[in-house]
Amino acid sequence: xxxxxxxxxxxxxxxxxxxxxxxxxxxxxxxxxxxxxxxxxxxxxxxxxxxxxxxxxxxxxxxxxxxxxxxxxxxxxxxxxxxxxxxxxxxxxxxxxxxxxxxxxxxxxxxxxxxxxxxxxxxxxxxxxxxxxxxxxxxxxxxxxxxxxxxxxxxxxxxxxxxxxxxxxxxxxxxxxxxxxxxxxxxxxxxxxxxxxxxxxxxxxxxxxxxxxxxxxxxxxxxxxxxxxxxxxxxxxxxxxxxxxxxxxxxxxxxxxxxxxxxxxxxxxxxxxxxxxxxxxx
DNA sequence: ATGCCGTGGACACCACGA
Numbered sequence: 475x476x477x478x479x480x481x482x483x484x485x486x487x488x489x490x491x492x493x494x495x496x497x498x499x500x501x502x503x504x505x506x507x508x509x510x511x512x513x514x515x516x517x518x519x520x521x522x523x524x525x526x527x528x529x530x531x532x533x534x535x536x537x538x539x540x541x542x543x544x545x546x547x548x549x550x551x552x553x554x555x556x557x558x559x560x561x562x563x564x565x566x567x568x569x570x571x572x573x574x575x576x577x578x579x580x581x582x583x584x585x586x587x588x589x590x591x592x593x594x595x596x597x598x599x600x601x602x603x604x605x606x607x608x609x610x611x612x613x614x615x616x617x618x619x620x621x622x623x624x625x626x627x628x629x630x631x632x633x634x635x636x637x638x639x640x641x642x643x644x645x646x647x648x649x650x651x652x653x654x655x656x657x658x659x660x661x662x663x664x665x666x667x668x669x670x671x672x673x674x675x676x677x678x679x680x681x682x683x684x685x686x687x688x689x690x691x692x693x694x695x696x697x698x699x700x701x702x703x704x705x706x707x708x709x710x711x712x713x714x715x716x717x718x719x720x721x722x723x724x725x726x727x728x729x730x731x732x733x734x735x736x737x738x739x740x741x742x743x744x745x746x747x748x749x750x751x752x753x754x755x756x
Numbered sequence: 757a758t759g760c761c762g763t764g765g766a767c768a769c770c771a772c773g774a
Contacts, residue, residue: 688761
């Protein structure tokens with residue numbers, strides 16, 4: 475199975491190159507973020523013609539997540555347990571939920587397409603919301619792994635966190651002044667890993683940005699950041715056989731500011747390659 | 757201190773993004 479995640483920054487603007495990429499790269503499951511539309515506005519036609527089912531969660535022009543899959547999806551969910559909401563001047567426990575999470579099961583693999591809140595600035599209520607959102611995601615994920623440890627689980631998407639200094643090539647993003655690199659955000663990311671997930675791309679590709687701002691020649695100068703990840707449970711991570719970051723998708727006509735991240739996943743390889751299993755017959 | 761660019765909708769502007 476080839477699984478991709480891509481913040482497309484408006485699916486209606488980029489449906490042609492999105493579907494072309496999925497077909498060209500033989501993608502079985504494509505998790506999208508920032509589709510920026512409601513389900514009734516989603517361009518299902520080109521996906522269907524290319525052989526993809528699509529599940530969509532979008533409430534308005536903001537955020538929005540979707541999953542395209544060659545195999546049918548089951549157990550579709552539009553929020554995780556305890557997911558907080560947010561609205562301007564409405565940060566309490568009854569704040570409305572945003573369209574930032576979509577879960578589906580495909581061929582026995584549980585996939586979540588996630589668009590983590592941005593945070594906006596270090597003194598903004600949106601950053602408090604971001605940290606609460608990530609904490610609830612950690613709790614929900616730990617419970618999901620505990621309930622079904624053998625079922626491969628992948629949390630994929632735009633995490634809006636730069637975990638390590640090497641992931642930051644943008645001189646305008648500075649520890650102490652900017653979101654995405656604060657100790658609190660990084661701690662939230664590592665706590666998510668502590669719940670039983672690993673970044674399955676980094677061991678294969680230690681370097682590589684996934685986002686370059688549209689402004690100020692960030693892409694030509696290669697002043698990008700790494701914020702899009704595939705985090706897998708042990709059952710998922712053990713079966714990953716390859717990964718790629720598609721920098722070329724930042725080029726050409728009307729690119730998204732993010733590029734796709736692809737993981738090759740072979741359920742048969744997990745047990746075969748597991749050095750921890752006792753070789754009692756050898 | 758702001759715009760730099762790009763998106764969608766309430767569209768002689770706005771909010772949002774990282």
